[in-house]
Amino acid sequence: MVQPVTWQSVQAEALRRIRDREWPPGSMIPNEADLAAEFGCARATVNRALRELAAAGLLERRRKAGTRVPVNPVRKATFEVPIIRHDIEGRGKAYGYRLLEVATGVPPEPVRAVLRLGPRARLLHVRALHLADGAPWCVEDRWINPAAVPDLDTADFAAMSANEWLVRNTAFSSGGIEFFALPADAGLAGLLGCPPGAALFGAERTTWAGMLPITAVRLVYAPGHRMVTAI
């Protein structure tokens, strides 16, 4: 009995041909039916293998036109957006948390802009400090739209960070993240225990439930933080 050709094996072989330039950049590769015949498998198997390679940016597929190896492959990397507590605990450190401020108010203009809110919208403002082994890890500065989070008044942000509470209690559909560097101002320097002007790694996220803005958050990490991902 012959063992079946798996889509993984087809994918691995296709990847090898791309890497070894048997299928040179810019060239067309054989069509699915031919490859299926060559590998001795069904076309659906080839299809799945190539589809995933195309999703990863290693092939370009167009109906009728066929499949080609792109000249300039655009590599796609995936990274996970974990709950901060899990991130810290996953590094073998003890998690700590300090709530700094909870208040309702009108957010500053940049926050209103990214959430596409009018000048009179009142949001819940939560600031907190996350700690790893007792040392400052990151500052969370968040604005939450009560209109998009029905149970918001039941949340106790002294007991659970807004980060974790929102992940558990809201249903979000889309959003964006931006990463950047910023100098520590006096407030950040005090909280993170670093000199003013230190180079800090920051991330800003916005999350939406359809057209409804849920939250905008800025996370600023203590000096030396690195975001790591595989490619």
Place this chain on the structure above:
Amino acid sequence: MVQPVTWQSVQAEALRRIRDREWPPGSMIPNEADLAAEFGCARATVNRALRELAAAGLLERRRKAGTRVPVNPVRKATFEVPIIRHDIEGRGKAYGYRLLEVATGVPPEPVRAVLRLGPRARLLHVRALHLADGAPWCVEDRWINPAAVPDLDTADFAAMSANEWLVRNTAFSSGGIEFFALPADAGLAGLLGCPPGAALFGAERTTWAGMLPITAVRLVYAPGHRMVTAI
């Protein structure tokens, strides 16, 4: 004639049930066969829909155990790693490039460490400045392993950046990226036109062909740079 139920429509409905908490976090969802019967489609169609949701971190699937909605969904975001020239041109700016240095030598210890090379390995060191509309955009500081790049001596890094040349001319299989913030030293400040100590956004990539290290590169961007991605 009834139009077939597409895997996209099944996926959309599953996503709705997760978001609307019809399938609450932590709960099991019906098995594929039951869902197929409910939607009036084949199990393979349900499988594909749910498989992709699981890949996105919105479901957890285990054989025999079934499929559940995770309590703490780990969102996965993908970002593209473009050629720097394309990145700049895609923002509607004119691309410019200045080669700063090409030399062969022994890399500093941190570079040797990430590439797992011995203390005597000699690599090609390339430094260059990328410009957008004439203004400094990012500094590229790269070490290339000649043993992994056969045609390296044919490359003219004055005409094409090492970034782009390597994307076109090497077959890499895996790698990693790290993002971080760093203060501008005197050299970076001079190249990027910013004061020393300014907070800069940096990225370090390593790429491999199997077990063979190809290149390690540090990119440091001019102040204000933001890396943007959708989630």
Place this chain on the structure above:
DNA sequence: CCCGCTATTATGTATGCACATATTATCGCT
């Protein structure tokens, strides 16, 4: 009561087929 074997079950995947869809190539007409 504990351990290990076995049966069960849900997902994972391969197959052959059919048809849909997008795109290109070609043919015929003016």
Place this chain on the structure above:
DNA sequence: AGCGATAATATGTGCATACATAATAGCGGG
């Protein structure tokens, strides 16, 4: 030659089926 209708073609997707695989539950023996 130019243009538009039409045929051809590669990928995209759905279906029914079969079997593989992993993990659990349950049973039996010690």
